[in-house]
Amino acid sequence: MAGGGTEAFPDLGEHCQDPDCKLLDFLPFTCDGCKLVFCLEHRSYKSHNCPKSDHGSRTVSICETCSIAIETTGFDEKGIKSLLEKHERSGDCDPNKKKKPTCPVKRCKEILTFANNLTCKYCGVKFCLKHRFPTDHVCNKKIINTAGTSSRWNERFMEALSLRNQKGCGRGSSVSSKSSPSVRSF
Incomplete structure (x- = not known):
């Protein structure tokens, strides 16, 4: 064989x-x-001491000031330090981003x-789920602009509805049909 x-x-x-190892594996992994081909136990770079373990890998350093990830692939420690200093001198490093x-x-x-906040429909401020109701936070109950647009829509709807009723359209029509029902019940 x-x-x-x-x-x-x-x-x-x-x-x-x-x-x-030399285990016969029916679902082998190729590094x-x-x-080379390895079994499940030896498929990682570390487990089979792969000489090319850094092949295609990327390294990233995190800025302590603004928590932004900066790619440092191919740099030694001195180069990484200078790269982080260059980032801090640039206008991109903002400590407010960390908060x-x-x-x-x-x-x-x-x-x-994104999952645990809710905007109050009265004051428009975002709160946690525990304080989402106006009674749970000090709400000044200002009605925000979206409520004003819906009231205008309601007014226009009611106006259109009254015009429709005046013209005799719909169920409230003055014309009634005297025809007999098509289905009789016994």
Whole structure:
């Protein structure tokens, strides 16, 4: 048998190329670094000591001031340090980007994310789910502009409805049909 498999199925599976393993694996993994075949246990770069483990990899450093990730692939420690200093000198490094929005209610430290915040329909301020109701936060109950547009829509709707009723359209029509029902019930 050349590549692997069993006597009945000689082309099925391959042996792990780790020198200590040689397991016949029916779903082998090919390392994208060294191009050798390995079993599930030895498929990672670290487990088979791949000489090309950094092949295609990227390294990133995080700015401590603004929490932005900066790619540092191919730089040594001195180069990374100078890259971070260059970033801090540029106008891109803003410490305000690091601060996350929190609930504006006193003593509430809940960080607002896309899933746990709600905008109050009266004051238009974003709150955490615990303080979403006007009674739970100090709401000044100003009606925001969206409510004004809906009231205008309601006025136009009611006007159109009254015009429709005046013209005799719809159910309230003055013309009544005297025809007998088409279906009789017994």
